[in-house]
Each structure stands twice: as C-alpha cells, then as structure tokens.
Amino acid sequence: xxxxxxxxxxxxxxxxxxxxxxxxxxxxxxxxxxxxxxxxxxxxxxxxxxxxxxxxxxxxxxxxxxxxxxxxxxxxxxxxxxxxxxxxxxxxxxxxxxxxxxxxxxxxxxxxxxxxxxx
Amino acid sequence: xxxxxxxxxxxxxxxxxxxxxxxxxxxxxxxxxxxxxxxxxxxxxxxxxxxxxxxxxxxxxxxxxxxxxxxxxxxxxxxxxxxxxxxxxxxxxxxxxxxxxxxxxxxxxxxxxxxxxxxxxxxxxxxxxxxxxxxxxxxxxxxxxxxxxxxxxxxxxxxxxxxxxxxxxxxxxxxxxxxxxxxxxxxxxxxxxxxxxxxxxxxxxxxxxxxxxxxxxxxxxxxx
Numbered sequence: 001x002x003x004x005x006x007x008x009x010x011x012x013x014x015x016x017x018x019x020x021x022x023x024x025x026x027x028x029x030x031x032x033x034x035x036x037x038x039x040x041x042x043x044x045x046x047x048x049x050x051x052x053x054x055x056x057x058x059x060x061x062x063x064x065x066x067x068x069x070x071x072x073x074x075x076x077x078x079x080x081x082x083x084x085x086x087x088x089x090x091x092x093x094x095x096x097x098x099x100x101x102x103x104x105x106x107x108x109x110x111x112x113x114x115x116x117x118x119x
Numbered sequence: 120x121x122x123x124x125x126x127x128x129x130x131x132x133x134x135x136x137x138x139x140x141x142x143x144x145x146x147x148x149x150x151x152x153x154x155x156x157x158x159x160x161x162x163x164x165x166x167x168x169x170x171x172x173x174x175x176x177x178x179x180x181x182x183x184x185x186x187x188x189x190x191x192x193x194x195x196x197x198x199x200x201x202x203x204x205x206x207x208x209x210x211x212x213x214x215x216x217x218x219x220x221x222x223x224x225x226x227x228x229x230x231x232x233x234x235x236x237x238x239x240x241x242x243x244x245x246x247x248x249x250x251x252x253x254x255x256x257x258x259x260x261x262x263x264x265x266x267x268x269x270x271x272x273x274x275x276x277x278x279x280x281x282x283x284x285x286x287x288x289x290x291x292x293x294x295x296x297x298x299x300x301x302x303x304x305x306x307x308x309x310x311x312x313x314x315x316x317x318x319x320x321x322x323x324x325x326x327x328x329x330x331x332x333x334x335x336x337x338x339x340x341x342x343x
Contacts, residue, residue, distance in 0.1 A: 044160035076271055077173060078161065079278035090281055094162045101160055102281050112281040119160035 015073040018080035021098035022089045026067035034061045042092055042101040044119040063116045065104045088113060141179070145170045148178060159279050173271030177299070180268055184261035185303030191254040193311055203339050204319035206330055210339045222247070262300075266291050269299060 021040065028037035034057030038046050041056070049059040068085030078093040090102035090113070104116030124131060149169040156163055169175055193207075198216060202208040219225045224247065228237035235246035245252070266287065273295050274284035290296055314328070319336055323329040327342045334341055 042160055074274070074278070074284050076278055076284055077275035078164075079275050081278050081284065090278060092161045092279070105281065107283070115281060118281070 014075045015080075018075050018091055018093075018098050019070050019073045019082050021091055022073075022082040022084070022100065023070065025089070025100050025103065026065065026084070026087075029060065029065050030067060032061055034058060037061070040100055041103075041117065042094070042099040042119055045099075045101050045103075045117050048118060060117070063104055065116060090115070144178070145175060148175055156279075161279065173268040173275065176268035177265055177272045180261050180265035181299045181303055184258055184265055185300075185307045187254050187258035187261060188304065189307035189311060191251060191258050194251050194254060201339070202315050202319070204337045205315045205339060206318040206328060206342050207315045208339055213340075216247075265299070266296060269296055 025037055025040040028034075028040065034055075037060045038049070038056040041049070041060075046056045049056040066084075066086035068087055070082055071085055072083040074081045080091040080093070080098060082089045082091065087103070088105040088107070089100055090105065091098045092101045100117065101119045102113065102115040102117060105113035106115075108114055145166065149164065149166050152169060152172075152174055153163040164172065197208060199214050200208075201211050201214060203211055216222075220227045222236075223229055223232055224236050224243055225239065226237075233246065235242045237243075238246075270285070270287050270290040273290060273293070277284050285293065318329060321329070322332045322334075324332050330338055330341050
C-alpha cells in the first residue's frame with residue numbers, strides 16, 4: 001500500500017465500496033424505490049428533501065436524477081466523489097457505511113458543485 | 120536513577136513537554152475536527168481515527184518541518200555569518216569552517232574525540248557535517264510528509280465542500296500548502312532573529328543562552 005493510501009485509506013477496496021453505494025442509490029432511483037433511495041442518503045440530505053410537507057421518497061423521484069455508469073471514483077478520508085457518465089455524486093462514510101450527501105451535481109468551475117440533493 | 124534524571128534533566132523536561140503538548144493537540148484537534156464534521160452533516164471521528172488521520176498528520180508535520188528548518192538554517196548560517204555582541208554568534212573574524220586545530224579533527228583529534236573526527240576522508244567530512252545533515256534530512260522528510268498528508272487533508276475538505284480533489288503536484292503549488300508552510304516559517308525566523316538580537320542587550324542569569332549579567336554588550340560568543 002502506498003504512503004498516500006496509508007494516510008488516506010484510499011485503497012481500491014475503499015473506492016469500490018463507495019462506488020457500490022452510489023450504484024445502489026441510483027439503482028433505487030431508477031427502480032422508482034423512493035424509500036430505499038432516501039435510506040441511502042445522509043440524514044441531513046434526506047431532511048433537506050422533506051420540506052414543505054413533501055416526503056423524501058416522493059421528492060427524490062421528482063428530481064429525475066440522471067445517474068449513469070461509474071466513470072471515476074476518488075476517496076479521501078471519509079469523503080468520496082463518484083463521477084457517473086451523466087452525473088456526479090458525493091458521499092460521506094458514516095458508521096453504517098457510505099451515504100449520499102450530494103447528488104445530481106454539476107460543476108461550477110472554481111466554485112463548489114451545484115447539487116439537486118445536498119446536505 | 121536519580122543521577123540519570125539529574126544528568127539528563129534538560130532532555131527529559133523537553134521530552135515530557137513535547138509528549139504532553141502532542142497529546143493535548145490530539146484531543147483539541149479531534150474536538151475541533153468533530154465540530155466541523157457535524158456542521159457539514161458528517162459523523163464524528165474517534166480519537167484513534169483522528170490521530171491516524173491526514174488532518175492530524177498534516178498539522179504535526181507542518182510544525183515539525185518549520186522547526187527543523189529553523190535549526191538547520193541557524194546551524195548553517197552561524198558558520199558564515201556573525202552578529203557582534205550575540206551569544207548565538209562566533210566572534211567577528213572567525214567566520215567559516217575553521218582549521219583542523221580549532222575543530223580538533225584529523226591529527227589534532229584528542230584521545231576522547233569521537234572516532235570519526237580523527238578519521239580521514241569522507242568519514243571526517245560526514246561526521247563534521249552530521250548535525251546539519253540530520254536536521255536537513257528531518258526537515259525534508261517532514262516537509263514531504265506535510266505535502267502528502269496536507270493533500271489528503273485538503274482533498275477531504277474539498278470533497279466535503281462539494282469540490283474536486285487535486286493531485287499532489289497541484290497541491291504543492293496551491294495556496295493552502297504555501298499558506299501552511301509560510302505561516303510557520305515566518306514565526307520561526309522571527310524567533311531566531313529575536314534570540315540573536317535580544318541576547319546582545321538582555322540577560323538571563325544562569326542560562327547558557329545568555330551572557331553573564333555583567334558582560335559588555337559587545338562581548339560576542341560568550342555564554343553565562
């Protein structure tokens with residue numbers, strides 16, 4: 001394992017588990033399983049979708065997140081970014097595993113990504 | 120045992136101060152990092168996870184590299200540069216590496232001199248520069264460690280803020296790396312400057328870092 005990998009824990013296994021979490025999330029969205037998709041969101045991201053009397057399970061499906069095939073994954077510490085063919089997703093590692101904290105994200109140059117789902 | 124402590128009190132005092140400070144830093148740093156993680160919607164880190172994290176490593180390494188750079192430059196600069204009146208300086212006119220007789224090397228080595236001081240060739244040369252070389256090596260390794268752990272720490276923060284991570288090459292020319300580096304360097308250089316200049320005019324009775332209280336201000340290279 002390289003020094004960088006030791007310091008960051010950024011092994012290929014780490015990237016794989018983060019990528020699998022992103023794939024499970026978009027799989028649930030694609031299959032219209034709103035409850036399951038929301039269970040894969042970070043708590044504050046799920047709360048953010050439950051505003052104005054709308055349930056997270058409905059709101060997440062209304063967003064029509066594009067998703068796509070995983071292209072590249074970066075893991076640093078307890079944070080991950082999975083680039084998909086039509087979308088970018090950010091995840092955070094919680095005690096129960098990787099959960100999505102940003103989805104439907106679009107690059108804004110030097111500024112942070114603008115995300116449809118965010119914490 | 121009592122004799123060992125008495126004979127090594129200075130080293131033991133600083134070893135204890137170092138370890139207590141490092142442990143204190145780890146707890147304070149963990150609390151600070153957890154506040155930030157909770158504010159960003161993340162989960163808190165245990166103490167063990169924090170002390171093995173890139174955040175903690177970067178914070179430690181950036182201070183280490185600047186301290187070792189400070190001593191490295193001080194060791195090398197005092198070979199060639201003098202400050203009249205300072206305890207930290209040789210007398211004007213003594214600049215340079217000095218003769219074998221003055222340095223007790225080669226045939227001028229004494230019976231209790233280190234073996235490599237008497238040796239010829241690369242061993243004498245290596246031993247004659249060993250303090251600077253070790254300080255320099257620790258500086259370079261610490262700075263490298265800062266860059267690697269700093270990149271990891273920076274990228275973790277970048278991802279937490281929904282921004283792209285950067286490569287190591289991008290990180291070592293980044294504002295974050297040089298801000299962390301220079302803010303440590305400037306304080307170290309100020310501390311050395313203060314010591315060199317203040318030791319001309321001020322005294323600390325009994326300290327090796329001060330001239331005797333009654334010594335003249337222009338007395339150079341004398342320690343009390």
